[in-house]
Every structure is written in structure tokens, then in C-alpha cells.
Amino acid sequence: MEKIIYADNAATTAMSDAAIEAMGGYFKKIYGNPSSLHTVGQIAKEHLDAARAKVAQCLNCEPNEIYFTSGGSESDNQCIRSAALQGAKKGKKHIISTAFEHHAVLHTLKKLEKEGFEVTYLDVHGNGLITAEEVKAAIRPDTALVTVMYANNEIGTIQPVREIGKVCREAGVPFHTDAVQAVGHIPVDVRADNIDMLSLSAHKFHGPKGVGALYCRRSLPLVTFIEGGAQERGKRAGTENLAGIAGMAAALVEACANLNKNAAHLTALRDKLIKGLLKIPHSRLNGDPKNRLPGNVNMCFEGIEGESLLLLLDQKGICASSGSACTSGSLDPSHVLLALGLPHEVAHGSLRLSLSETNTEEEADYIIAEVPKVVEYLRSISPVWEELEKGIRKHLI
Numbered sequence: 001m002e003k004i005i006y007a008d009n010a011a012t013t014a015m016s017d018a019a020i021e022a023m024g025g026y027f028k029k030i031y032g033n034p035s036s037l038h039t040v041g042q043i044a045k046e047h048l049d050a051a052r053a054k055v056a057q058c059l060n061c062e063p064n065e066i067y068f069t070s071g072g073s074e075s076d077n078q079c080i081r082s083a084a085l086q087g088a089k090k091g092k093k094h095i096i097s098t099a100f101e102h103h104a105v106l107h108t109l110k111k112l113e114k115e116g117f118e119v120t121y122l123d124v125h126g127n128g129l130i131t132a133e134e135v136k137a138a139i140r141p142d143t144a145l146v147t148v149m150y151a152n153n154e155i156g157t158i159q160p161v162r163e164i165g166k167v168c169r170e171a172g173v174p175f176h177t178d179a180v181q182a183v184g185h186i187p188v189d190v191r192a193d194n195i196d197m198l199s200l201s202a203h204k205f206h207g208p209k210g211v212g213a214l215y216c217r218r219s220l221p222l223v224t225f226i227e228g229g230a231q232e233r234g235k236r237a238g239t240e241n242l243a244g245i246a247g248m249a250a251a252l253v254e255a256c257a258n259l260n261k262n263a264a265h266l267t268a269l270r271d272k273l274i275k276g277l278l279k280i281p282h283s284r285l286n287g288d289p290k291n292r293l294p295g296n297v298n299m300c301f302e303g304i305e306g307e308s309l310l311l312l313l314d315q316k317g318i319c320a321s322s323g324s325a326c327t328s329g330s331l332d333p334s335h336v337l338l339a340l341g342l343p344h345e346v347a348h349g350s351l352r353l354s355l356s357e358t359n360t361e362e363e364a365d366y367i368i369a370e371v372p373k374v375v376e377y378l379r380s381i382s383p384v385w386e387e388l389e390k391g392i393r394k395h396l397i
């Protein structure tokens with residue numbers, strides 16, 4: 001097969017035509033600085049406001065609750081640090097999160113721990129979910145923040161965000177969610193979902209890279225993270241990336257308008273892939289089979305290395321991932337799979353296929369035909385597999 005099958009959309013997506021078209025005007029025509037008082041600047045300001053209104057509408061919040069950033073990582077950093085600092089002012093230095101957050105969240109929390117905060121990392125169940133009751137039980141009088149991701153980037157599981165938000169609201173604790181994998185893919189409504197702060201990133205829903213947004217509920221103070229000019233109501237300095245912001249808004253409007261149609265297509269492809277790949281002996285699906293993102297497939301195959309699997313699949317024109325793009329290149333198994341309670345040996349043999357609307361049934365058929373061959377080949381040269389076959393080691397899946 002000459003064509004490349006791109007099945008790594010959780011790492012990043014191709015830009016939509018709508019996003020590219022929306023951006024075109026901002027390089028030579030609408031190039032003003034939105035802070036300038038003259039006509040050219042004010043036209044840019046109008047476009048900035050329009051983009052903000054579109055993003056706000058997609059999330060069901062007010063435009064002045066949206067702050068543009070450089071992406072998901074920055075939004076996570078700012079939301080978490082802001083809530084931590086606000087909490088600390090009141091003597092609250094406890095944060096609740098989960099063991100399987102994105103590193104943008106986990107590393108921010110690790111740093112806060114060094115700065116004197118205490119973090120409770122809730123255990124994730126074997127199906128990749130936590131419950132609102134578990135969050136409730138962990139809340140203390142000194143809890144400054146709960147941060148739980150909306151949908152996991154590796155295994156796609158969707159957390160009970162609305163219920164978690166309710167528990168936090170009742171306890172008066174701010175609730176942040178990293179919704180980078182959710183926004184544009186499943187319905188996200190910050191009001192109905194009881195969310196106080198949220199992170200999103202354009203390049204995960206067919207927008208440009210290097211631009212994102214955070215939502216911060218009006219009644220909640222947001223601490224400035226990047227000092228400088230008065231952009232973003234003084235909360236995030238720097239001349240706005242207007243082309244990127246307009247591209248993001250266009251991509252989001254399109255994604256939200258087609259949410260149900262896309263989800264139906266993706267869910268069918270996903271379930272076909274899962275069914276097909278589970279026929280491989282000693283394989284397992286990671287994460288809840290139903291409560292997961294429409295386009296996410298994450299499997300483990302015993303006795304092989306995920307990295308080798310990826311390289312061989314790449315030679316066959318299939319671009320996939322072993323999990324998080326941020327940990328590839330390191331030999332550690334995914335922290336997400338370990339959080340599910342998988343043994344190291346099993347977690348090593350993981351494969352994530354993350355689909356987009358443009359993936360086809362034929363592509364799924366090709367993947368279902370090729371993956372078993374590669375797994376079989378890798379097992380034929382695997383000393384671990386030999387030991388499993390001879391009964392020297394016990395099968396874990």
C-alpha cells in the first residue's frame with residue numbers, strides 16, 4: 001500500500017480546509033495589532049472578538065471567560081498554577097488529581113509539590129475511569145483545586161466530568177479539566193458540566209498548532225502567567241496570534257457542527273478495529289469499551305515491544321503510536337497503562353490508533369489485516385514470547 005494511513009490523531013491532526021481558509025486573510029490583509037487604536041488595529045480587534053465569541057459559543061460560556069494561549073500545555077500550566085496560588089493565599093495547599101493525567105498537568109503538579117503543595121493522585125480503575133464519589137472522599141478543608149482530565153489522550157476514556165464538577169461545586173473547590181482530547185470530539189458544555197477552568201488546544205481538532213485557549217469562570221480569579229502587555233484582559237501578555245486564533249475558531253465551529261456525524265463514523269470504525277484486533281491471541285483492549293472517545297483504540301499484545309510494532313507498521317504505511325507522543329523515545333512504559341494496573345511487561349506492548357473523520361473503512365480493513373502479521377512476526381523473534389510458549393513464564397493476558 002503506497003498511501004499512508006494516519007492513525008495518530010491524538011498526537012495531532014491535519015488542518016481542516018475551513019481552518020486554512022480562515023487563516024489566509026491574516027497575513028497580508030488583516031495584519032493589525034488588536035491593541036492599536038487606529039483603523040488597521042481596530043479591524044484586527046474586531047476579528048479577535050469574533051473568534052472569541054465563536055469559541056465561547058462552542059463551549060457555552062461568555063466571550064470574556066475565554067483566554068487565548070499557545071496551546072494545551074500552557075493552558076494546563078496557567079489554570080493549575082492560578083488555582084494553586086489562589087488557594088495558597090487562603091492557606092489551602094492541597095490538590096486532587098489522577099495518576100493518568102497528561103504530563104502538562106502531572107509535571108506542573110510535581111513542581112507544585114516541590115513548592116510545598118500536597119497532591120492526592122486518585123487511583124484509576126482498571127477500566128480507566130474514576131468516580132465522583134472518589135473525588136468527594138478526597139476533598140479536604142484545605143483542598144485548593146481538583147484537576148481531572150475530560151478524556152484521556154492514550155486510552156480515550158471519558159471521565160464523569162459533570163458529576164465530578166457537581167461534587168466540587170458543592171464543596172466550593174475549583175474544578176479544572178484538561179479537555180484537550182474532548183473539545184471538538186464529544187459534547188463539552190462548561191455550564192452543564194460544572195467546569196470552572198478548562199484547557200483546549202486547536203491542533204487536536206484540525207486547527208493550527210501552537211494555539212489554544214483556556215476557559216476560566218468569571219467568578220474565579222485568574223493569575224497572570226505571562227507578564228507584559230494588557231492582552232487577554234491582562235492575564236496573558238503578548239501580541240495575539242490572530243491567524244492561529246481565527247483558524248482555531250473556524251476549526252472548532254466546524255468540529256462542533258459535525259460532532260454527531262463524525263462520532264457515528266468514528267465509533268463504527270473504532271469498534272470494527274477493536275473487534276478485529278482482539279482476535280489476536282493474548283491481546284487486550286485498554287480502557288472502557290464504551291465510555292471512550294469515538295476515535296480511540298488502545299490495545300496491548302503480549303510478548304512484544306510497542307516500539308518495534310510501530311516501526312514495522314510504519315513500513316507498511318500505518319502511522320500509529322504506542323501511547324503518548326511525549327513519552328515515545330523513552331523506554332518507560334506508559335504511565336497511563338501502569339495506572340490501570342497493567343504489569344510492565346504487558347504495558348510495553350501497547351498500540352494506540354487514534355482516528356479522524358477522514359479515516360475509511362478500507363483503511364480499517366488494511367490495519368486489521370496487517371497488525372496480526374506484524375505481531376506474529378515480532379512474537380516469532382521474541383525471547384519473552386518463547387518463554388511464554390514454553391510455559392517458563394505465565395501469560396498475563
Ligand SMILES: *Cc1c(COP(=O)(O)O)cnc(C)c1O
Pocket residue numbers: 010011070071072073074076102104149151152153178179180181201202203204210211212
Ligand atoms: C496534546 C495534549 C496536551 C498538550 O497540548 P499542546 O497544545 O500540544 O500543548 C495536553 N493535554 C492533553 C490531554 C493532550 O492530548
